Amino acid sequence: MMDQSVFERDPSDPAHKTVNPLLKLAIEMGPLMVFFFANARGEWLIERFPVLAHIGEPIFLATALFMAATVVALVVSWIMLRSLPIMPLISGIVVLVFGGLTLWLHDENFIKIKPTIINALFGVILLGGLYFGKSLLGYVFDSAFKLDAEGWRKLTMRWGIFFLFLAILNEVVWRSFSTDFWVAFKVWGTMPITLLFTFAQMPLVMKHSLEPLVDKGTANKKK
8 A cells, every 4th residue: 555655745734844935846847947948949959969859849849858857856856855746746647648648649739738737627626625625725835825724715716716717828828829929928928927816815825824833922022
């Protein structure tokens, strides 16, 4: 039987490990940056490493490197934390499945659909978790925020809806514009939109943040 400690523990579990936010960001966003770079500089990479020409056009090369970077990110997470983060793991599985189909069938549409599937899946998981009384967003933001139950519930609801919005947005962009535009929008469009949405949630986060016990003790001493 597989040890449950292989996977990231519930944030309420005393054995749950707090991850450095910068490390978490690098693990989750690193593969995407590799994908963008490989697509933008695909021809340059092929000129310097001719063996890569067998993979095909830049979008297919970017897909292959994206898959490899995703595996590396999960391995690094395991080596450093001895656990696999739930959300990046789900994303990684979808990347490998749709990336594999993209390379096997030589059809770039599969990798374009991948963000739709991932965002829709995250949205359904978060909203479905709320339906069963579970605020799953704590797995994603536990290193950055410590909120009360109501705060996690509201934030999870908002992020669930936002993920569904991103799924619809991806469908509109990849079906309406060129591949290069889609790749650029995936990095320079989706990321700023996500950052703006994140910052817009700060009033909610501040309202429902739990004060560290140390601060409370210090405040009592000052009194």
